[in-house]
Amino acid sequence: MKNIKYITSLIVAALVFSCSTENDxxxxxxxxxxxxxxxxxxxxxxxxxxxxxxxxxxxxxxxxxxxxxxxxxxxxxxxxxxxxxxxxxxxxxxxxxxxxxxxxxxxxxxxxxxSFRAPENLVVTIENDLAVSKKVNVKATADFALFYDVYFGETGKPDPISANNGESLSYTYQNAGVYTIRVVSKSAAVKTTEFTQVFTVTVVNKPFTSAPTPPNRQAGDVISIYSAKYTDVAGTNYFPDWGQGGQGSAWAEFDLNGDKMLNYIKLSYQGIALADDKTIDVSGMEFIHMDVWTADLQKLETSLISKTSGEKPVVKDLVANQWNSIDIPISAFTSQGLTVADIFQLKFVGTPWATGSVFIDNIYFYKAPAALLQIPIDFESTTLTYPWAGFGASDFGPIPVSVVANPDKTGNNVSNKVVKIEKPTGAQVWAGASLDLDSKVDFTKGTKVKINVWSPKAGAKILLKMEVSTSPKDGNGNPTVFVEVEATATVANSWQVLTFDLTTSSAFNSANAYDRVILFPDFGVAGSGTSYYFDDIKQSN
The missing domain is CATH 2.60.40.10 (Immunoglobulins)
Known part of the structure; x- marks a missing residue:
């Protein structure tokens, strides 16, 4: 141990003398x-x-x-x-x-x-990697073996790659094609055991994961062309062709485990056309966003097409075998003289021409929000919208939810606007309403949530749930990262501030990006035709 300290001290001394400032x-x-x-x-x-x-x-x-x-x-x-x-x-x-x-x-x-016995019962697995083109994964296991060598059969690469028995190794070829792969399993014995397979090395030609989920945005801050997150422009044609099918180009809507995306195959040029005589004005937006995946395209040219001023392109480089999140400033088009108040088509051009395929998702125009929907929430804003979504009616559909005038401007709540959640007769015991925030909750402002609640009866349980909307989904499609806390209304027909201490739940973690608020009025009790009102959702310590 003294030797280790001595060596370390010498290294540290060398570092001190070689640095010019204390910060180094x-x-x-x-x-x-x-x-x-x-x-x-x-x-x-x-x-x-x-x-x-x-x-x-x-x-x-x-x-x-x-x-x-x-x-x-x-x-x-x-x-x-x-x-x-x-x-x-x-x-x-x-x-x-x-x-x-x-x-x-x-x-x-x-x-x-x-072992001085030759390897026995050799089992070899050779597979193309699902994520990386021309990458092959090999695993070999044998009794009495210590390690194995793999000869991948690529010209000019005669040396093997070694791995411990039972462990995996990988190799990336220069070109796709058919190769003879030889595996030699070795023990301490003179005799070895071999396995040979003629294997076809392939190119990964489709994504295996979804594109990043877009952030929550106010309806006025986004114009969506193709996205499951926002409301798309109605009547849009995503495959107008424009005569490119004759060059071998094709198209499809690719479905990745329920997540759909556009797929342009052997892309020469293809595009998107709005419904007849429809245009969109994107002059108030700041960027166009796209998520793009390709195995073989080097570049993607994107053009906005105006009815009055033609089209102008912007070219972006692509990284293969991963999602490329692209944000192009609208100014990159207007600086070329394009009028963006009457856009009616988008065009995509691939490099190399008519050779590679591309997957595109989340195509939308957006701008920085003038205001964010975030806690605290008081429903008084004239610029924000509050897109509450009800759920849990008797037929499992939505229950009515709306921002309304305060029906009881007395006591501790004389504000003008509140949210009303109706629980109709027969509504599920878990009926409620959710609201997506524009940014995650900042818990430096407090880990308790206070909500002003108006309940038609005393003793009604109010359940507050906060979710990470982008976390993996369970079998019902609900996010698996969440926190739930209950409080009970103790008075009827009057405003009362209820406190929800998130730290009382073992599931709570202030590092989680909670961005969805869910309220369950009279939780655990079936609907009886009553209404509940909520206001002033705030944090406190």
């Missing part, structure tokens, strides 16, 4: 412990039991290897270095310890199988 110094205490520690273990095929350890990990300045066979002295190696050790036949638990510059350690145990 490295904060050793902030360095994290090493991660992803392992070792590639290979053995010679000569019945000697000579095993080579090549350790690897992140944040490591030195490795310590304990061989697990009774050898007392450990071996020390630096990053990229290896060490040999001779074993008798058997199975051993070796320990690989990685150490950082500040002395933090991470230890893993790795099984080392040394």
């Amino acid at each position: 110094l490295i904060d050793l205490d902030s360095l994290a412990a090493p991660s992803n520690i392992s070792a590639l273990t290979t053995v010679t095929q000569d019945n000697t039991g000579k095993v080579t350890f090549l350790p690897k990990g992140e944040g490591v300045t030195r490795y310590e290897i304990l061989f697990g066979d009774g050898t007392i002295a450990p071996a020390y190696v630096g990053p990229g270095e290896s060490v040999e050790h001779t074993y008798k036949e058997g199975v051993y638990d070796a320990k690989i310890i990685g150490t950082t510059l500040n002395g933090k350690k991470t230890e893993v145990t790795q099984k080392v199988v040394v």
Whole structure:
């Protein structure tokens, strides 16, 4: 341990003398412990039991290897270095310890199988990667084996890649095509066991994940062309063709587990046309947004087409095999002389021409909001809309929800506007209404939520639920990240401030991006034709 401290002190001293300012110094205490520690273990095929350890990990300045066979002295190696050790036949638990510059350690145990018997029962899996084009994943497992080599059969690449028995390795080819892949499983015996497969390496030609979910926006801040998030311009034709089908170009609406997106195939140029004689005025918007995925296009040219001033293009580079979120300023079109008050078509051009395919989702124009729908909410704004969505009627449809004039301007609430949630006769016990916020809740302003509530009866439970709308969905399509807290109205036909302490729920986490507020009036009781009113949703400590 004294040696480690001495080495560290020398390194620190060197850093101090080599830096010109105090701000350049490295904060050793902030360095994290090493991660992803392992070792590639290979053995010679000569019945000697000579095993080579090549350790690897992140944040490591030195490795310590304990061989697990009774050898007392450990071996020390630096990053990229290896060490040999001779074993008798058997199975051993070796320990690989990685150490950082500040002395933090991470230890893993790795099984080392040394057998003078040739590998048996070799099982090999070879698969194209679902996410990366021309990438192949291989996994080989055999009894008595320690590691395996893979020869991928690509011209000019004769050397194998090695992996521990039972672990996976990957290789990315320069070109798609048919290759002969040879797997050689090895133990400490002279004899090896092989597997060969003629395998077709493919290009990933479609996304396997959805595009990022657009943020919540006020209706006046967005004009949507194609998006499940916002209301699209009615009557839009997403596949007008414009004669490109004759060049081999095609189109489809691609469905990814219920998430639909536009797919232009062998894109020369294709586009979008609004309904006959319809135009949109986007002069009040600041950007056009698109999410674009491709396996083989290098660039996408996007044009806005005006009825009076023609079309102007903007070209964007694309990164293959991932979603590209593109935001083009409207000024990039108007600076070319385009009038954007009468847009009636959009056009997309692919580079290279008529060769690659593209998937496009979330096409909309937007501007920065003049005001955000966020807590606190008092329903008095003349610029914001409050798009409450009711649910849980007797037929499982929506229940009535609306922003109305305050029906009882007395007591602690003399404001003008409130939200009214009706619970009709036969409504579900979980009937309520939800409101999407334009930004996540900032819990530095408090972890308690106070709501002014008007209930037609005392004893009614009010359930407040807050959700992360973009979190994974459950079997009913509801977000799985949420927090629920109850409070009870103690008076009838009068305004009363109820407090919901979010910290009383074990599910609450202030780091979560809660962006949806849901109210359940008279929770747990079926509807009886009554109405509840809510106002002044605020935070407090």
